[in-house]
Amino acid sequence: MRRDFTIKVYLELLDALQQSGYAFQTYAASVKNPLQKSAVLRHDVDRSNQRSLLMARIQKERNISGSYYFRIVPQSWDPAIIKEVSNLGHEVGYHYEDVDIIRRKGNYQREEMLDEAFRHFVVHLQKLRKLAPVETICSHGSPLSPLDNKIIWTKHSYKSLGVIAEPYLDTDFSTVAYLTDAGRRWNGRAVIIRDHATGNALCYPYIRSTRQLIHAVRSGNLPDHLLLNFHPQRWYNELLPWMRELLFQGIKNLIKRILLKVRPIK
Ligand SMILES: [Zn+2]
Numbered sequence: 001m002r003r004d005f006t007i008k009v010y011l012e013l014l015d016a017l018q019q020s021g022y023a024f025q026t027y028a029a030s031v032k033n034p035l036q037k038s039a040v041l042r043h044d045v046d047r048s049n050q051r052s053l054l055m056a057r058i059q060k061e062r063n064i065s066g067s068y069y070f071r072i073v074p075q076s077w078d079p080a081i082i083k084e085v086s087n088l089g090h091e092v093g094y095h096y097e098d099v100d101i102i103r104r105k106g107n108y109q110r111e112e113m114l115d116e117a118f119r120h121f122v123v124h125l126q127k128l129r130k131l132a133p134v135e136t137i138c139s140h141g142s143p144l145s146p147l148d149n150k151i152i153w154t155k156h157s158y159k160s161l162g163v164i165a166e167p168y169l170d171t172d173f174s175t176v177a178y179l180t181d182a183g184r185r186w187n188g189r190a191v192i193i194r195d196h197a198t199g200n201a202l203c204y205p206y207i208r209s210t211r212q213l214i215h216a217v218r219s220g221n222l223p224d225h226l227l228l229n230f231h232p233q234r235w236y237n238e239l240l241p242w243m244r245e246l247l248f249q250g251i252k253n254l255i256k257r258i259l260l261k262v263r264p265i266k
Contacts, residue, residue, distance in 0.1 A: 002211075005184060005245070007058070007237045009210045014062060016217040022226065024059075026091035027067040028135040030225075031165045039226040041066035042167065044095055044138065047075035048233035053084060055232045060088040069095035069138045072124050079131055086132035094128050096121055097140040099149045111155070118156040125161060136165045141182075143252075167227060173201035177222050179213065180229035184249040186213050 003009075017024075022039040030040050041059070045052045045068055052068055059066050068085050070076050070092065086092045098117040102108065108116060128134050137158060139149040150168060158166060171178065178197040179186050186207045189196060202223065207213050216222050234249070236242040 003242060004209050004211070005181070005234050005236070006242065007054075007235055009214075010055075010235050011058070013210055013214050013217070014059075014064065016214045017226075018062070018064075020217050020220070022217075024064040024066070026065050027093070027138075027167060027227075028091050028164060029065075030227075031136070031170065034225065037224040039228060042138065042227060042229045043068045044140070044229060044231055045070045045076045046095070046140070046231055046233065049076055049078045049081045051232035051235065053081050055230070055235070056085045056088050056090050059090070065089050065091065067091040067093055067136070069093040070128065071095045071097060071140055072101075072127075073097075082128070082131045091136070092128065092132035093134055094121075094125055094137045095140045096124070096137055096152075097142050097149050098124065099147050099152050100140075100142040100145040103145065103147055114152055114155040117152050121152060121156075122161065125163070135163065136167070137163050138167050143255075168198070171197070171227060173197035173199055175202075175223065176225040176227050177202045177204065178227045178229070179204065179207065181210075181231055181234060182229065183253055184234060184246070186210065188253075 017039050021037055023035045023037060025035060025038045025040055027040050027042055030038060041064070043052055043055060043066060049070070056066070056068065068090055070082055072094075076095065082092055098120040099113070102113055102117045102120055125134060125137070142149055150166075153166075153169065167178075178201065180188070180196075182188055186209070187205050189203075189205075204216065204222075207216055234245050236245065
């Protein structure tokens, strides 16, 4: 059996996209000037920022630019890596989780918490902008949190800060196919708590493995605009870390299935 979520399979996916005529755009470029047929490679740097750097270098070798969203936590945030990813020609964005961080700090009333989270967000955005230009942001799912980090925008505005878009809030999912490797599968709706497309979203339940995704790309079964989401810590050629990720994800998926059953999602 050939393993999925290896760098080798990842390269096959890039080949399929290139050979099928998809141009690669950063998320910001796709918002400002969408090309006729394009794929956005969005990377959520949840942890293992070294794996993100590896993907950023692989893309650079192929003249591909992607978007990399960094969290404020130490397992993601590394100024040298953030700068290098940006210098390689990729977009850097903020993978924010300020609502969850503030929620864990104390007992706030909702309004007060949103204000505090926004202040927190502004500080981190400024900190990131000292390392790289930032035009877009993307929420972290914080699956263990009862609150969605995006609720900050029920009271405040990111556009007032010069942020042009947030993929979950500014994408027309009825025309852009959004596929994510969350849950270590491409059709993981049952194990995704928040990081899914909303509204009348295009849906591809038959695409589970990366090879099935490659086949769909090569067969022309996907629309001209793709938003593909990667968690770089998941992709390994080496057997041991690959198995560690496989086991870790199996446990995470089990917990997420339970959470989705017992907890109303806000
Ligand atoms: Zn995340």
